[in-house]
Amino acid sequence: EIVLTQSPGTLSLSPGERATLSCRASQSVSRTYLAWYQQKPGQAPRLLIYGASSRATGIPDRFSGSGSETDFTLTISRLEPEDFAVYYCQQYGGSPMHTFGQGTKLEIK
């Protein structure tokens, strides 16, 4: 089983600052099958990034993804008030078919 470990668990930043979220895999993951999601309270998750670095439709360009093999990063260049939420990475492959990281909570400092 591929385990995804996200860090930090909680990130406290102010609007306008840069956020860097990490997702580390227990074994190599194809970039093709690494995605990031944003979830706000009471809502379903929303796809942000797929293929490690491709933005989903309608996602602002302040969101970017990078990385390969076992280390992936989601960067939010300048935080807007609506960006404070929980972020999950997800990978496809192996057994189980999909796994998620445990999430990073991005909170307002």
Add this chain to the structure above:
Amino acid sequence: EVQLVESGGGLVQPGGSLRLSCAASGSTFSSDEMNWVRQAPGKGLEWLAYISSGGSITHYADSVKGRFTISRDSAKNSLYLHMSSLRAEDTAVYYCVRNNWNWYYFDLWGQGTLITVSS
């Protein structure tokens, strides 16, 4: 706009059974690969089950294998999750989710339905 709407949630006793439904609007459902994902209160996301567009291929997480069954009826644009031998740890919001057939990311989510397993 394609939408997914889950139903069937509620309170069920430990050891009981329940069937969740997901109604898909839009014309693409018969060619969509579908999944169920859940989220326990205050916890993260857990993928549970996958079904191919034709319904012939299914995969399950170990935590639900043998207890849950995913199925679909493309004529009714509906996805189902049959759950049995329910446990307290199955308490969660259950999401119906579409995955992209090539990249396998989850691009369409329902609003979720809450299952509470308690006596």
